[in-house]
Amino acid sequence: xxxxxxxxxxxAARNRATILLAAEALVAEHGAQCVTMDQVARxxxxxxxxxxxxFGDRCGLMRALLDERERSFQEGxxxxxxxxxxxxxxxxxxxxxxxxxxxxIEIQGDLLAAAEGAPGERLRHNVYAAYRAHVMAxxxxxxxxxxxxxxxxxxxxxxTAELVLFQRRxxxxxxxxxxxxxxxxxxxxxxxA
Amino acid sequence: xxxxxxxxxxxAARNRATILLAAEALVAEHGAQCVTMDQVARxxxxxxxxxxxxFGDRCGLMRALLDERERSFQEGxxxxxxxxxxxxxxxxxxxxxxxxxxxxIEIQGDLLAAAEGAPGERLRHNVYAAYRAHVMAxxxxxxxxxxxxxxxxxxxxxxTAELVLFQRRxxxxxxxxxxxxxxxxxxxxxxxA
DNA sequence: CGATGATGCGGACCGTAGTCCGTATACGGC
DNA sequence: GCCGTATACGGACTACGGTCCGCATCATCG
Numbered sequence: 003x004x005x006x007x008x009x010x011x012x013x014a015a016r017n018r019a020t021i022l023l024a025a026e027a028l029v030a031e032h033g034a035q036c037v038t039m040d041q042v043a044r045x046x047x048x049x050x051x052x053x054x055x056x057f058g059d060r061c062g063l064m065r066a067l068l069d070e071r072e073r074s075f076q077e078g079x080x081x082x083x084x085x086x087x088x089x090x091x092x093x094x095x096x097x098x099x100x101x102x103x104x105x106x107i108e109i110q111g112d113l114l115a116a117a118e119g120a121p122g123e124r125l126r127h128n129v130y131a132a133y134r135a136h137v138m139a140x141x142x143x144x145x146x147x148x149x150x151x152x153x154x155x156x157x158x159x160x161x162t163a164e165l166v167l168f169q170r171r172x173x174x175x176x177x178x179x180x181x182x183x184x185x186x187x188x189x190x191x192x193x194x195a
Numbered sequence: 196x197x198x199x200x201x202x203x204x205x206x207a208a209r210n211r212a213t214i215l216l217a218a219e220a221l222v223a224e225h226g227a228q229c230v231t232m233d234q235v236a237r238x239x240x241x242x243x244x245x246x247x248x249x250f251g252d253r254c255g256l257m258r259a260l261l262d263e264r265e266r267s268f269q270e271g272x273x274x275x276x277x278x279x280x281x282x283x284x285x286x287x288x289x290x291x292x293x294x295x296x297x298x299x300i301e302i303q304g305d306l307l308a309a310a311e312g313a314p315g316e317r318l319r320h321n322v323y324a325a326y327r328a329h330v331m332a333x334x335x336x337x338x339x340x341x342x343x344x345x346x347x348x349x350x351x352x353x354x355t356a357e358l359v360l361f362q363r364r365x366x367x368x369x370x371x372x373x374x375x376x377x378x379x380x381x382x383x384x385x386x387x388a
Numbered sequence: 389c390g391a392t393g394a395t396g397c398g399g400a401c402c403g404t405a406g407t408c409c410g411t412a413t414a415c416g417g418c
Numbered sequence: 419g420c421c422g423t424a425t426a427c428g429g430a431c432t433a434c435g436g437t438c439c440g441c442a443t444c445a446t447c448g
Contacts (some may be wrong), residue, residue: 009394011444038434049398054436115314122308125361148383152376155362159352168318169348183345190384191343204414204425242428247406380394390448397442405434412427418420 018056021046025063033115048185056098064117065127068110076132082156092143093192099136100161100184107166110176114155117132133158144192160184209250216240218256227257227309257310258320261303268299269325285336286385289350292329293377296354301363301370307356317355326351337385346384353377 026044028037043050057063065072079099084090086098105115118124137154145155146153161164161184169175217239221230232253236243250256277356279291300307311317315360322367328348339346352358362368 009445013443014396017396039435039436043398050436051398051438052264052396055396060435120316121311121357122361122365124356126365148379150371150378152362152368153380154351155358156353156380158375159355159358162352165348165352166313167316168315169345172315172319175345176224179342179345183342183349186341186345187349202415206414207426210426232406233404236428243406243430244428245426248426253405358418392446392448393444394446395442395444398440400438402437403435405432407432408430410428412425414425415423417422 012083014056017046017052021048021053021056021063022066022174025067027101029067029113034112039063058117061117061123064113068113070103071106071110072129074103076100079136089174094141094190096137096140096157097185097188098146099140101156101181101187103161104177104180104184107161107163108170111163111167111170115167118164130158141192146192157187160187198362207249208238210241214241214249214256215259218260220328222306226304227305232256238370252312254310254316257306261306261310262304264299264303265322266328268295272329273296277336285333286381289330289333289337289385290378290381292383293350293354294331294374297359297370297377300354300356300359304315304363308360311357323351334385350380353380 021042025037025042026043026051028041039050039053042063043053046053053063057066059113070161079102081087085094086102087095090098134151134154137157138150141150141153166180169180170177214235218230218235221234231263231331232243232246235256238244239246243379246256250259272279272288276281278287283291327344327347329345330350334343334346334358359373362373363370380388
């Protein structure tokens with residue numbers, strides 16, 4: 003399996019940067035939901051084809067906008083300080099993971115919602131796989147006796163942007179109640195010992 | 196708050212029935228994903244406007260197709276035989292509810308996926324509210340000590356069509372493993388007593 | 389530096405969901 | 419049966435995401 007691309011052509015790199023800048027500005031101004039691909043293309047001064055070649059589809063563009071935050075988020079629970087990162091007992095790390103994710107959704111919610119594509123697409127992505135592997139590892143370490151893979155899916159389902167934004171906005175549930183609910187859930191499952 | 200509509204006009208009722216019939220046939224033949232609104236309109240011999248006036252949007256049409264099954268499903272856990280319906284202890288009813296829901300998704304999965312609209316729309320509907328109320332009542336009866344509303348949302352998130360279809364199709368997880376996972380989850384939360 | 393092949397570019401084009409409004413039709417009152 | 423009006427109908431129209439392909443631009447090599 004060879005690497006097909008050696009260098010990105012200079013104009014392509016320039017265009018990608020321009021597009022991301024333009025998209026970021028438009029999203030900041032109008033909200034992710036209201037920004038159309040034509041708007042982004044015009045604002046960046048490129049053709050629509052260029053947009054889609056670089057990012058595949060609308061969700062790909064939104065994901066690209068999230069990417070930096072996403073990477074630092076993942077960095078946090080893989081190599082960051084306790085209790086989110088290594089060092090703390092798995093139960094504490096799991097609680098911290100959920101709380102951190104809730105904060106992530108609080109900040110990036112609209113973009114996360116806009117990055118959702120067809121049903122199930124989200125689940126097929128590397129990001130989900132990374133979360134899932136992390137949660138499974140923590141459950142494993144905690145000595146949980148049941149189906150770890152299944153439980154990981156369920157726990158992550160509690161942390162989807164769709165659900166959390168609904169709880170926060172439609173049901174007007176306070177962030178602290180969500181965090182407490184999450185922590186209580188983990189304690190119920192893994193014991194308070 | 197008056198009832199604005201006294202009688203549905205006869206042509207309207209006829210058209211609605213015709214549309215549902217045509218849509219059902221097209222979905223059966225091509226799958227819900229591949230059926231367009233224009234196809235349905237042409238097959239039913241009505242204009243597009245009529246379609247949208249009756250069902251609001253594509254998801255509304257899909258929901259209407261699900262409606263009958265949905266009602267009998269709800270009937271099952273509200274007034275049906277134990278352990279799904281009243282009579283069994285709440286823990287057993289909750290397990291039966293999840294298993295029944297998994298079967299429902301197994302059968303109606305494509306339609307359920309096609310009925311999903313914008314992120315969060317699903318959660319705003321009566322159907323979700325009914326499920327949520329049911330699960331909350333069972334948790335209450337079971338004497339669960341934590342945040343019942345939060346836990347209901349989490350448990351229902353484990354039973355979304357999006358997740359279950361992913362688990363079944365993409366991850367090739369067998370139905371029995373999902374049912375066992377669900378039962379194990381409930382037991383972990385409510386105790387095996 | 390000039391030729392040449394690979395890569396990227398632009399924007400016309402397409403399919404689909406959803407809207408709008410002038411026209412047609414059913415229903416209730418006379 | 420006839421009329422007036424509320425209601426429904428149809429299909430042209432819009433907006434948007436996504437595709438396609440002929441042309442331009444870049445990198446490379448002699």
